[in-house]
Amino acid sequence: MAAAVTSANQPINGYPLTRQMAKFIDHLRLNNFVLGAQETTLALQVVRGAFLDDKKCQHQLKSLLTGCVEEWRLFDDLYEAYWYSSGKERHQWSSAKSFENRTKASLPKAWDQHFSKNKGSNNTGPQVEAEGEGDAEGSASGRLIATDKSAMAKTDLRQFVDPNEILQAELLAYRLASAMRYRLSRRYRLSRLGRKLDLRKTIRRSLGTGGEPFELCRRRRPDRPIRLVVFLDISGSMKHYSRFFLQFVKGLVCRWMEADAYLFHTKLIRVTDVVREKNTTKAMTRLSVMAEGFGGGTKLGESLKQFNDQYAKTHLNSRTVVMILSDGYDTGTPEQLAAELKKLRKRAPKLIWLNPLLGWENYEPITSAMAAARPFISYFAAANTLEALSAIEPEIAKL
């Protein structure tokens, strides 16, 4: 048994144990456990003198100090690392501090295209840059930016570089989100126009008329928020749009919306918490860290399978709208995509697919993946201009 534990066996209210415990709690906090002073006190109260029975103590503290599965799974390692100094380092990236310390220069390349252009944001007026729109490297910049509003709304989103215009995307997303925010609830509330009688209120009111229920109180089901699950394709073929769509997703997954966001490429990651971050730069930095290791083509079916296995049971309900932002260029098999979409639709009543390419002239959604997906899509729309995005608002409100 390690030295730390033996010393903790000494005086109960004395210095060593209290201090050790406080440091242990601190150690947990560094790993993003939410713990207050109250927990420290309780932990001390619980382990008082019980350190001899070490395993039991571990179980007790585990039960006391964890609050969710992630913490539950992490706890044993942290406990051993602390009390036995077994030398396991805490997970670097789970500490919020480490993000802030990272310099821009150390950010992985994968995300350069999405926000490196930010630096030019202070320049006012139209910018003229080298023509390079079509090739692999030049990406989103390289056009004279239109300042005229109506013209802007029709501009293909690939040409947006001004952060203000990108912010428009977020505002638009807010509008969309509010358009589809409410659905009927199963729960009844008092309401003048309701269809069901509220007996409690009726009887209360009837007292004044000698028990004759003259005035009938009614109740009905109020609107309830729907839940939104967004998948954003960030593969190479989508990269011109990714920056814009990220902002769009950020707008959808706003504070008051019950929403979840996922990025996919060859695999899937959940980015809800990150996207909720108020500070955009910070959010983007964290996203880039999370997207490390991404690369290659798009595996739509594979990513959706990951979602169905891992998240679907808990994150979908009968009021969920699933939104996929992708161009449908898939390197996986269309059969798998169809199977996974079918599974998805079993749990979620609505599936919206926004495809930026659909707005292009002469584009037909004939890729095998798109063809396989079509039967499962409740609403399929273009999403290459702000105008196209605003057009889907009434449609979404109808869903």
Place this chain on the structure above:
Amino acid sequence: MKISIDIKKRLRSADYVADDALATALQLALDLGRPLLLEGAAGVGKTEVAKALANAVETNLIRLQCYEGLDASAAIYEWNYQRQLLSIKASEHEQKSSREIEDYIFSEDFLLERPLLKAIRQEKSPVLLIDEIDRADEEFEAYLLEILSDFQVTVPELGTLEAVSIPHVILTSNGTRELSDALRRRCLYFYVDFPNLEREVEIITRRVPDIEANMAEEISRFVQELRKEDLEKTPGVAETLDWAAALVGLKIKSLTGDLETIQSTLICLLKTETDLRSITPEVASRLAGKAA
């Protein structure tokens, strides 16, 4: 209130096989008087924990099943409207003032206790099981927090009803919705996993008394292997028990014997069409081979 008993032993006599970690968590919940939040996949026996605990500490189990739209009148209390209407009618000729009538019909005689109120008004601390809390709305969760910290209920017409005894609270969640941090912080936490082989064998032998020892072991080994397959719905303990009972009922002595019958009994374990189709006779016999 401190209850010093060997909780693990008591649970066992209530036919619940708990591991050390769970027994410790339950003991801690009893000692500290804190609610215990149980999470885990469906079918790992979360609800059973509460039943077994009630058995172990020899008290009542009061259960509140949560669902979307659960409101105060179903969870806390409701007035008995029919009786109220009748007694208003009956007292029409008694020349009572409306004030008197009101006092009368809003007295405790007319109050229907729902689980939460009932739980705090018992003589002996009951076990209060709040099942599938994640299905209830967030507003209800907030209200629940208040009850779990104060253990009192305010009825506007009656005033505040204080707790007679503090119930032992067990909450379960399947994770269909993220619970609030406030609720999580107020509770002790335990993640119930699928049982390991030894525990599952013990569970089967306890719950299916007619089973032979080697058969119990084969069954649990088969199910443990089955859980590793890529299934839509992983079979839980309840499914294992159903299957064991079915096999005993069919007088099957070994999994390697009558493969056809075994295949047809797999409906006890596999609950979706895709899963049933994915476990073909070949897969089943491979699993059975591993189990034997």
